[in-house]
Amino acid sequence: MTHVQHAGLIVDGQIFGLEPGLRLLDLLGDDGAALAAAGERAAADPREIVSVEDVELCAPIPQPPSIRDSASFEAHLRAAFGGLHLPFDFDNWYQHPMVYFTNPHGLTGSGAPVPAAPGSQWLDYELEVVAVVGREGTNVDVTEAEDLIVGYCVFNDWSARDIQSHEVKFQVGPFKTKDWAMTTGPFLVTKDELEPFRKGNSFDLEMKASVNGRQYSKGNLSDMYWSFAELVAYSSRGTWVKPGDHIASGTVGTGCILELSGTENSDDYPWLAVGDEVALEVEGLGRLVNRLVEPPPIREMRGRPQQMRARRAH
Incomplete structure (x- = not known):
């Protein structure tokens, strides 16, 4: 068929x-x-x-023009950087949003199998919401940026934390930490449907995550420090945002295993493994469910053979 x-x-x-x-x-x-x-x-x-x-639900917008993710929840940043044993410049973060590009080719929808990250043993989910841009803009003022948003989806920014602990030393990226998988859906909810929930910089929407039916995370979207309008405006500074672009909130407080294993008993929150089912649910936006499957094989880089030849030469 x-x-x-x-x-x-x-x-x-x-x-x-x-x-x-x-x-x-x-x-x-x-x-x-x-x-x-x-x-x-x-x-x-x-x-x-x-x-x-x-039906099989695709990502509402498969392979969007771009995906930008951010870090707009202070509680997540404090716990996550603590879990990675790294300092973080909050004075700078209070002045400028933290936004980075990630990979639109890794985006799938609810129900799709998610291949694990090759070579990673510390697999993690991240409980987020993404704003979808409805029309283009450049150098947009924050008072106008809300008009560029067409709606919102649940967003899972899957992460490989052991790879992340290596990549953060380069002070660029993240790269292979995150670009192996993202899921979004189950639907695009237009912004007018969320207006009754508006609170503070965002919306009063409960957010939850469970692994194999057991609840792990619970937070609220209204805890965002940077609003979606501010993220869109900042993203458009000196460049363009285009229809279909995804701009994500970043992870809500408690919204990943990295946080939970650092603040709770780590034995209660093991890293994800092949076969685990992760369900993210946001009030008003729906439930996003995916299962991890076997990763593709690793194709070795040239570094290891060169090192072996160097040792033989000695």
Whole structure:
């Protein structure tokens, strides 16, 4: 059977499908009129109506133009850098958001198997929310940046902590720490649906994570220090943000094993292993579920053979 990816409207656990081949990304780029019209069209004249349980959910926007992640929760930074035994310049962080690019090619949706990071034994999840950019902008003022956001998704920024402990010594990246996998979904929730929950710099939405059915993490999106509007504005400084770009919140406090193993009994929060199922849930945004599977094989680099030849030469 040929599978065709296309967008649809979610109503009470059912998907009202739009025409085959129409992507969510195709509906972005304006003030939201195209997306709203598509929703009305799907509700009035759906191409199909199927249960959410009967379809394979892709990432709402597979391979977005770019993904930027950040670190907008102070509690996470204090616990995570403590867990890595590294200092952190909070004076600078209070003045400028911490934002970095990551890999759009590693993005999959809810239900997709996630291959473990090759060579890593310290696998971790990260409980986040991502804002999706709906129209382009450059050098955007923070008072205008909210208008560029079309909606939000649950976001899992999977991490390989043993690789991270090596890469942080270069003071660049992260690179292989994180680019092996990201998952987002299960749906894009338009920002108007979250307005009743607005609180402080963000939204009063409970966030939870569980591993194999056991709850690990619990936090609230309203604890963000930097708002999504500030992250979008900062991301656009001197450059562009484009429709479909993903800009993530960073990890909520307690939202990863690195934190929990450092602040609680580490035996109660072991690193993830192949076969583990991780479920991230954010109030109003849905539940994102993925299972870790076997990693691809490691292709050795040239460093090891060179070192062996050097030892033989001595």
